[in-house]
Amino acid sequence: MRLxxxxxxxxxxxEEGVEFVFGYPGGAVLYIYDALFNQDKVKHILVRxxxxxxxxxxxxxxxxxxxxxxxVTSGPGVTNAVTGIATAYMxxxxxxxxxxxxxxxxxxxxxxxxxxxxxxxRPCVKHNFLVxxxxxxxxxxxxxxxVAASGPxxxxxxxxxxxxxxxxxxxxxxxxxxxxxxNPVTKGHSGQIKKAVxxxxxxRRPMIYVGGGVxxxxxxxxxxxxxxxxxxxxxxxxxxxxxxxxxxxxxxxMLGMHGTYEANLAMQHCDVLLAVGARFDDRVIGNPQHFFxxxxxxxHVDIDPSSISKRVRVDVPIVGNVADVLExxxxxxxxxxxxxxATALKDWWKQIGEWRARDCLRYDRNSSLIxxxxxxxxxxxxxxxxxxxxxxxxxxxxxxxxxxxxxxxRRWLNSGGLGTMGFGLPAAMGAQMAFPEATVACVxxxxxxxxxxxxxxxxxxxxxxxxIINLNNRYLGMVRQxxxxxxxxxxxxxxxxxxxxxVKLAESYGHVGVRIENPADVEPAxxxxxxxxxxxxxxxxxxxxxxxxxxxVKAGQGLTEMLLGAEDL
Amino acid sequence: xxxxxxxxxENEAGALSRVAGLFSARGYNIESLTxxxxxDPTLSRMTIVTSGSEEVIEQITKQxxxxxxVVKVFDLNEGNHIERELMLVKVRAEGKDREELKRTADIxxxxxxxxxxxxxxxxxxxxxxxxxxxxxxxxxSQILETVRTGASGxxxxxxxxxx
Ligand SMILES: Cc1ncc(C[n+]2csc(CCOP(=O)(O)OP(=O)(O)O)c2C)c(N)n1
Numbered sequence: 001m002r003l004x005x006x007x008x009x010x011x012x013x014x015e016e017g018v019e020f021v022f023g024y025p026g027g028a029v030l031y032i033y034d035a036l037f038n039q040d041k042v043k044h045i046l047v048r049x050x051x052x053x054x055x056x057x058x059x060x061x062x063x064x065x066x067x068x069x070x071x072v073t074s075g076p077g078v079t080n081a082v083t084g085i086a087t088a089y090m091x092x093x094x095x096x097x098x099x100x101x102x103x104x105x106x107x108x109x110x111x112x113x114x115x116x117x118x119x120x121x122r123p124c125v126k127h128n129f130l131v132x133x134x135x136x137x138x139x140x141x142x143x144x145x146x147v148a149a150s151g152p153x154x155x156x157x158x159x160x161x162x163x164x165x166x167x168x169x170x171x172x173x174x175x176x177x178x179x180x181x182x183n184p185v186t187k188g189h190s191g192q193i194k195k196a197v198x199x200x201x202x203x204r205r206p207m208i209y210v211g212g213g214v215x216x217x218x219x220x221x222x223x224x225x226x227x228x229x230x231x232x233x234x235x236x237x238x239x240x241x242x243x244x245x246x247x248x249x250x251x252x253x254m255l256g257m258h259g260t261y262e263a264n265l266a267m268q269h270c271d272v273l274l275a276v277g278a279r280f281d282d283r284v285i286g287n288p289q290h291f292f293x294x295x296x297x298x299x300h301v302d303i304d305p306s307s308i309s310k311r312v313r314v315d316v317p318i319v320g321n322v323a324d325v326l327e328x329x330x331x332x333x334x335x336x337x338x339x340x341x342a343t344a345l346k347d348w349w350k351q352i353g354e355w356r357a358r359d360c361l362r363y364d365r366n367s368s369l370i371x372x373x374x375x376x377x378x379x380x381x382x383x384x385x386x387x388x389x390x391x392x393x394x395x396x397x398x399x400x401x402x403x404x405x406x407x408x409x410r411r412w413l414n415s416g417g418l419g420t421m422g423f424g425l426p427a428a429m430g431a432q433m434a435f436p437e438a439t440v441a442c443v444x445x446x447x448x449x450x451x452x453x454x455x456x457x458x459x460x461x462x463x464x465x466x467x468i469i470n471l472n473n474r475y476l477g478m479v480r481q482x483x484x485x486x487x488x489x490x491x492x493x494x495x496x497x498x499x500x501x502x503v504k505l506a507e508s509y510g511h512v513g514v515r516i517e518n519p520a521d522v523e524p525a526x527x528x529x530x531x532x533x534x535x536x537x538x539x540x541x542x543x544x545x546x547x548x549x550x551x552x553v554k555a556g557q558g559l560t561e562m563l564l565g566a567e568d569l
Numbered sequence: 570x571x572x573x574x575x576x577x578x579e580n581e582a583g584a585l586s587r588v589a590g591l592f593s594a595r596g597y598n599i600e601s602l603t604x605x606x607x608x609d610p611t612l613s614r615m616t617i618v619t620s621g622s623e624e625v626i627e628q629i630t631k632q633x634x635x636x637x638x639v640v641k642v643f644d645l646n647e648g649n650h651i652e653r654e655l656m657l658v659k660v661r662a663e664g665k666d667r668e669e670l671k672r673t674a675d676i677x678x679x680x681x682x683x684x685x686x687x688x689x690x691x692x693x694x695x696x697x698x699x700x701x702x703x704x705x706x707x708x709x710s711q712i713l714e715t716v717r718t719g720a721s722g723x724x725x726x727x728x729x730x731x732x
Contacts, residue, residue, distance in 0.1 A: 123594050127637040130582070180732055181579055181640040308629035309624070383646060452618060 005134040005165040006031035009098060013042045014045070015173045018069050020045055021098075022053040026073025027113060028100025028144040045433065048078050048454035049248040052426035055452070058093050059423075059430030062413045063388055065218060067094040067149050068430065071274040074100045075113030075163075078120065083420060085155050086124035090178050090417025091239065092216055092260060092304075096144045097125075103163040106511040115174055116392020117159045126154030133152070133168040139174050146177040151184025152217060152304040156568040184432040188301065188320030188328065196299040196316045197332040199272055204344035205351075207270035210257065212416065212437050213238030213277020213302055216387045220409040221324035223276060226330050231345060233352055237264040237278050239400055239416040247385070248404030253361075254354060256284040257553050261360035262352055264551070265560040268294060269351075269550045275300045275324045280556070281417075283461040288312050290558030334565035360551050360564055363403055369544040372396060373470045376403035377528075379441060380468060382526040383411060388431045389440040390414065392424035392448030395477035396469075397551045422451030429458060430565060439530065446540075456509035459536045467529055468538045470502060473545045481548045485569060506538035513538045571600070572626050573722040575730055576615040576633065578646075584613065584638040590607060591636065597621065597629050601654075601719025612640065612732065616722045618697075619694040640732055654690070656700045657682075659714040660707065660721040662689040670707065677703045686717050688713065 003011065013021065018310045022045045025033045027255050049051040057068030068088075072081045078099050085406060088095050102111040118130050118532050127147050129140045140158055148156040200206060208230075213225050220243045227244060229236045234244045235255040244251055244462030250427050255267055264523055267273070271297050278284070279321040285291050288311055300307075301322055308317045363373045378389075389404055391397040391414045404411045415423040429443040449470055458464060471477075478492040506513030512535050516525045522541065531539035551562040563569065573694050575711035578584045585604055592599050596732060621698045626644065633642045645652075662670050667689070673683060677699065680713040692701055699718060704712065724730065 119586070122583075122587060122590055179637070182637050304635075306628065306635055310628060313624075 001171045002168050004031060005160065005167050005169070006035035008169065009141065009160065009165065009172050010035040010039060010042060010136070011171055012138055012173060013069065014039070016067070018042050018067075020057075021058070021069045021071050022047055022430070023071030024053055024057040024077060025048050026077050028074035028098065028102060028162045029071060029165070030075075032071065032160070032163065034099065038172055041084065044071070044101040045429075046457070047458050049253040049452065050080035051084050051422060052098055052429075052452050052455045052458065054095075054097070055079050055087065055420075055423050055426035056433070057095055058084060058088045058389060058431035059413050060425035060434045061093050061095055062155060062427075063410050063431040064434040065410065066430045067096055067145060068123045069096050069098070071098045072100070073113070074102055075115050078115055078117045081119060082124065083422070085121055085157065087415050087418045087420045087423060088155040089126070090151050091212065091415065093155065094149040095155040096141075096148050096149050097157040098156060099157060099159050100131070100165070100556070101159045101161040104161045105163070107161065109282055117157070124155075127155050128157040128159065130159045131161070132171040134164050137164060137169065137170060142174045143179065147182065150412045152157065158238060166190055184303070185305070185319050186321040186324065188305075188318045188325035190328070192316055192318045192569045193325060193328050194332060196274070196318060197336070198301060199297055200230065200274060201315060201336070201338040201340055203232075203272035203340050204228070205269060205271045205306070205348045206340065206345070207231050207266050208234040208510070209241045209267065209273060209275045209278055210234060211276070211278025213322055214240055214243040215277075215409040217322040219277070219326055222323050222326035222330065226326055226333070227331055229330065230340070233266050233349070235259070235267065236544050237284060237416075238414065240278065241401060241412045242406035243277075245407040247407055250357070254401055255559075257286065257555070258402065258549050258551060259553075261358045261551055262285040262355035264553070264562060265355050267353055268559045271296050273298045273312070274328070275498050277302055279307040279310065282311070285312055287554055287555050287558045290424065290561070293558070302402070317556065326420065347487050348372065356379050358564070363547075364391050367519070370516065370522060372399050372473070372541075372543045372547055373403050373473060374519060375469065375541050375543065376400055376443065378526055379443070380404045382523065382530055383439050383441065387441045388413065390424045390427035390431060390440070390442045390444075392444040392451075393421045393478070394445045394448055395473070395549050396443050396445045396448075396471040397482060401473070421448040422484070424448060425452050425455045425466070425468065429455060429462070429464050432464040432466055433462075441467045441469055442452050443469045443471065445477060445501070446470055446474065446499055447476050447481065456506065456511060456536065456538075460510045463534070465532070465534050465536055468536070470540045471520060471537065472499075472502070472540050472545050472546070473543050474499065478549070479494070484548070485552070485563070486554065502538055502540040507535070511536035511538055513540065515540045515542065517542045570626075571618065571620045573650065574617045574619060574630070574633070575643045575645055575722055576617065577607070577641040577730065577732060578613050579638045579640065580611050581638060582586060586726065587592070587638055588615065588617070588633065591632055592619075595628075595632065597625065603721055616718050617719055624693055637725070643730050643732060645724060646726045647724045648727050648728065650722050651725055652696045652720045653694055653719045653721045654697055655694050655718045656703075657716040658691045658704070658712060659662055659694065660689050660691065660711045660715055661687060661708060663687050670711070672681075673703070673706050679703065727731045
């Protein structure tokens with residue numbers, strides 16, 4: 001079959017079973033858009049800004065486990081997309097980005113809308129390609145999908161010059177790919193796995209620390225089974241929420257900078273630590289030296305060898321697909337009669353119980369102002385704990401992570417690695433596209449939401465009835481919190497003056513807007529909003545401006561050096 | 570510690586910038602980097618001389634392995650190896666200095682490959698220390714220009730690095 005490069009591109013997407021492409025047209029991709037027009041298998045979602053196309057495709061991938069696809073034009077299309085590419089890269093999200101480029105003869109001549117796309121995106125993609133000839137197009141796209149989804153996943157960009165999309169070639173979609181330079185390890189080392197299980201059985205104060213890798217690796221089920229069998233305490237990172245059920249008694253909460261008292265203390269004082277699909281990053285272990293002031297043995301399972309012993313030295317590294325490694329561990333546990341010392345484990349749980357009794361997430365429930373934590377608690381109740389929740393970045397993100405109890409993986413979508421404000425709304429769109437019947441809520445702040453607010457228009461066009469929970473504190477809240485705690489109350493540029501009337505704004509986009517000013521109205525407003533199944537509802541909650549996120553470990557400090565509340569300031 | 574890393578990478582546009590970009594983005598040292606195609610034109614061989622703690626070198630190796638264009642990475646420090654570098658030095662050579670420079674070049678097994686009334690151009694190969702020693706042995710003020718390729722490395726004995 002002889003096709004143009006543009007037609008080949010779309011055929012490849014069809015071959016890959018791509019349902020949706022999130023994108024925005026422009027000169028360099030006009031042939032590709034033309035090819036899209038002539039078919040109806042791949043559905044294109046027209047966003048209002050390329051950043052949103054990337055976030056939507058990214059969240060589609062996070063929610064569904066399938067590879068997200070975005071399509072942007074050259075030059076400003078690409079530069080607008082970079083934030084979204086970097087967001088996906090930091091969180092290892094499988095994505096393929098197709099970008100237009102100026103025609104090959106014009107490359108390097110500062111042509112209209114030319115940027116060095118491969119160069120600009122190189123540090124924030126798993127890999128990228130510039131397709132120089134139409135003959136290489138199909139095999140390159142095949143490689144892109146393979147690389148994006150295998151090993152540690154990540155975004156892969158394919159840059160297609162305009163003339164390549166116009167030229168004609170014989171279309172053959174390769175059935176398989178083999179790349180001599182890319183053979184990701186999948187099977188964990190059996191000897192190491194055996195050693196790990198033995199170590200777990202010797203533990204007196206065990207702890208299991210679970211990151212986003214368990215969600216990306218579809219290993220939540222295996223993990224939950226193993227943790228329950230062992231009876232050990234388990235913590236999830238911000239990216240791992242939902243990997244181990246949030247309502248399970250063995251769950252001690254999120255850990256790290258805004259982790260619970262019990263999770264952080266158990267992490268510090270355990271004697272055997274099993275880390276799965278997590279990477280000991282600086283928001284979890286702020287101060288590795290402090291972490292090592294107490295000795296413990298560490299087992300680390302991850303698909304990415306470079307995540308192992310990067311910030312924290314470990315004793316038993318296991319590189320492999322987390323689901324398979326956990327299954328192999330489970331088999332060894334089942335086959336063995338050895339079990340950890342029951343009395344020691346009981347004492348450990350007793351200790352954890354005492355830490356839990358501090359009730360570190362308590363807040364003032366009698367306030368006459370709306371407490372943001374209360375809104376999230378009610379959101380949890382009203383949605384039956386079963387919504388897909390996206391968030392932006394700031395205090396609201398941490399409250400959502402702390403107070404919404406995620407029992408299932410792929411229900412909590414946030415930008416953990418890059419911390420990208422503007423992620424929440426487009427992410428909600430992507431999740432809603434993946435699951436049209438699901439309840440999707442975007443927890444945001446009045447600053448973050450304005451970074452991609454134009455997407456309210458996309459929601460209208462595609463009937464994406466997402467619910468927006470705007471925790472409006474009239475501040476760049478997280479910035480204000482750091483300024484209060486670390487910069488002597490000097491609130492430099494963290495107050496958002498001249499905010500729009502979000503109710504009217506939502507209405508002007510054709511949606512429902514509500515402002516909620518009293519605690520008593522929180523629950524009824526949520527119930528009413530979620531009952532409007534086919535509408536976008538923008539809920540503008542006027543919250544307590546002075547509320548801070550606790551517990552808090554200041555950047556660079558040890559896990560146990562926590563501020564637990566205003567009394568610690 | 571100083572390490573010599575040997576890499577085989579796809580001989581593709583952009584492969585070099587991926588490696589160089591990795592070193593600058595992550596703040597790793599590069600003392601020198603050399604690259605050229607091999608007998609298999611689809612492959613390039615690169616030698617990187619770097620330094621860092623064992624942890625840093627381990628990370629560098631892992632990060633290099635993660636690059637899709639990198640086929641193989643080997644730390645030559647893990648075994649016996651040979652390291653060679655080529656240097657071209659143009660020196661002022663006038664009057665009695667001419668004889669003296671020639672003698673010094675001979676001692677270091679250097680060759681004079683270009684001559685004018687006032688200059689010599691000397692070619693020298695060897696490990697880094699030898700080239701450094703030569704530069705120390707002659708009068709600094711005589712040096713007009715030096716060009717060094719950076720080290721290339723290969724394992725000793727029958728062991729080979731290939732795909
Ligand atoms: C694109 C981007 N710019 C700046 C920041 C730094 N930053 C982190 S949180 C925050 C404030 C967010 O304010 P808001 O969305 O109102 O949320 P709140 O913290 O008040 O809940 C800022 C500016 C960021 N994370 N992302």
